[in-house]
Amino acid sequence: MVIREINAKSILSASKIYTYVINPYVGCQFGCKYCYARYMKKFTGHFEPWGEFVDIKVNAEELLQKEIKKKKKDRVWISGVCDPYQPLEAKYKLTRKCLKILANNNWPVVIQTRSKLVLRDIDIIKEIKNCDAGMSITTADDEIRKLFEPRATPIIDRINTLKTLHDSGIRTYAMIAPILPGAEKLIEMLDGKVDYIYVDRMNYDYANMIYRKYKLENFLADGYFDAVSQDIADKAQKKGIECHIVF
Numbered sequence: 200m201v202i203r204e205i206n207a208k209s210i211l212s213a214s215k216i217y218t219y220v221i222n223p224y225v226g227c228q229f230g231c232k233y234c235y236a237r238y239m240k241k242f243t244g245h246f247e248p249w250g251e252f253v254d255i256k257v258n259a260e261e262l263l264q265k266e267i268k269k270k271k272k273d274r275v276w277i278s279g280v281c282d283p284y285q286p287l288e289a290k291y292k293l294t295r296k297c298l299k300i301l302a303n304n305n306w307p308v309v310i311q312t313r314s315k316l317v318l319r320d321i322d323i324i325k326e327i328k329n330c331d332a333g334m335s336i337t338t339a340d341d342e343i344r345k346l347f348e349p350r351a352t353p354i355i356d357r358i359n360t361l362k363t364l365h366d367s368g369i370r371t372y373a374m375i376a377p378i379l380p381g382a383e384k385l386i387e388m389l390d391g392k393v394d395y396i397y398v399d400r401m402n403y404d405y406a407n408m409i410y411r412k413y414k415l416e417n418f419l420a421d422g423y424f425d426a427v428s429q430d431i432a433d434k435a436q437k438k439g440i441e442c443h444i445v446f
């Protein structure tokens with residue numbers, strides 16, 4: 200793993216998903232096999248394989264203190280092209296420092312992670328008046344998870360993380376994306392732990408390539424993603440969980 204400390208030029212960036220996004224790191228130690236963020240390598244000049252490099256924006260706190268004064272208050276997504284709670288965050292605390300600034304300035308926040316390390320910051324998350332905290336969970340089957348996300352938090356720990364956040368009065372969600380085999384069993388596990396879910400599929404061409412690589416061709420039938428997402432939506436409706444299919 201190639202790890203570098205860098206000084207970034209900016210930190211509070213425009214986003215198409217929410218108004219702003221903060222990525223405290225360039226690269227992601229989790230290195231999920233399907234990660235779309237790997238394509239950003241061509242913009243950042245990295246030659247190492249995805250998951251094998253991380254640049255740490257050590258001036259993130261300083262930048263955010265300045266930028267937050269100049270920009271119009273709106274929702275901030277943490278994060279878009281890295282996991283804000285990848286293992287290096289335990290040491291560097293960049294996400295924690297940025298959250299503290301957002302809390303002090305009363306900005307709305309959406310957190311998205313695959314790591315139980317988010318629980319470390321529950322004190323600050325509770326301070327933010329408008330904060331949704333979510334876990335990305337792609338399957339209920341931990342053997343499938345190990346194939347695609349071997350370095351990220353196990354499924355049961357992510358579910359328990361959501362429960363702890365939810366029980367603390369924080370608005371929680373699960374991002375079931377990309378749908379992997381076993382995703383249809385997630386609603387049972389998420390019941391009572393989330394306020395809403397998002398469901399998204401893998402790009403078909405990419406899914407064809409990656410599912411074949413992992414010998415999961417039987418999941419590539421026409422309409423697979425439509426059928427699974429509808430199944431998830433039906434199960435969610437029965438449990439009273441708001442469901443958004445976003446493809």
Ligand code: SF4
Pocket residue numbers: 227228229230231233234235236279280281282313351
């Ligand atoms: S945690 Fe997110 S950003 Fe990191 S490798 Fe996995 S999908 Fe990509």
